[in-house]
Amino acid sequence: MKLSPIQLIQSKFIKISVEVNDDFVSETQGGGERFVLDIEHMMHIERHSPTSTDPDEPVQYLLALGIRSGKDNTQAIPYVFELVVTAIISAAPKQFPSANNLDDSAAKYGFSILFGQIRESLSSITVRMNAGQFNLPTMSFIDVTFGQAQGNSSIKGVNNTSDSGALGPTDQSGPPRVS
Numbered sequence: 114m115k116l117s118p119i120q121l122i123q124s125k126f127i128k129i130s131v132e133v134n135d136d137f138v139s140e141t142q143g144g145g146e147r148f149v150l151d152i153e154h155m156m157h158i159e160r161h162s163p164t165s166t167d168p169d170e171p172v173q174y175l176l177a178l179g180i181r182s183g184k185d186n187t188q189a190i191p192y193v194f195e196l197v198v199t200a201i202i203s204a205a206p207k208q209f210p211s212a213n214n215l216d217d218s219a220a221k222y223g224f225s226i227l228f229g230q231i232r233e234s235l236s237s238i239t240v241r242m243n244a245g246q247f248n249l250p251t252m253s254f255i256d257v258t259f260g261q262a263q264g265n266s267s268i269k270g271v272n273n274t275s276d277s278g279a280l281g282p283t284d285q286s287g288p289p290r291v292s
Contacts, residue, residue: 118208119222124200131194151183158262171203178227191244196231216259224254
């Protein structure tokens with residue numbers, strides 16, 4: 114076994130909000146039909162460390178990932194939630210054949226790590242709540258590129274104090290939909 118070329122240096126949640134959804138209709142009340150889980154998301158990544166002349170020096174990245182329940186979930190899930198986490202990760206350039214692979218891999222691995230933290234935190238919080246434990250489905254970030262996440266305009270909403278919450282407007286590419 115060896116170390117991953119992508120390492121989490123630090124992370125912290127900047128927003129955690131979980132409330133019982135008063136409009137929720139349980140499967141036993143609603144006939145047990147499958148539902149589509151609407152999740153709104155925000156993601157952003159940028160290089161943090163200055164460009165070095167040493168090709169073996171690790172590159173650091175700043176990341177932010179936010180997940181919240183979508184507006185189409187009014188009766189489908191027992192909670193209304195919003196979680197935003199930020200992080201610094203480090204990537205070892207000598208493990209990747211090109212700078213594009215390094216940047217894209219940092220995005221893919223970094224967001225996967227952060228989503229795992231969000232998923233675990235939401236599960237840990239809801240297990241102690243009246244409506245019971247809620248687990249987000251496992252999500253894939255394999256198609257995310259550095260350029261997509263770097264140019265995500267909804268990152269501006271992280272410091273937004275409007276009614277739209279920490280995520281700001283919904284990502285223009287639309288929410289991931291899980292059935």
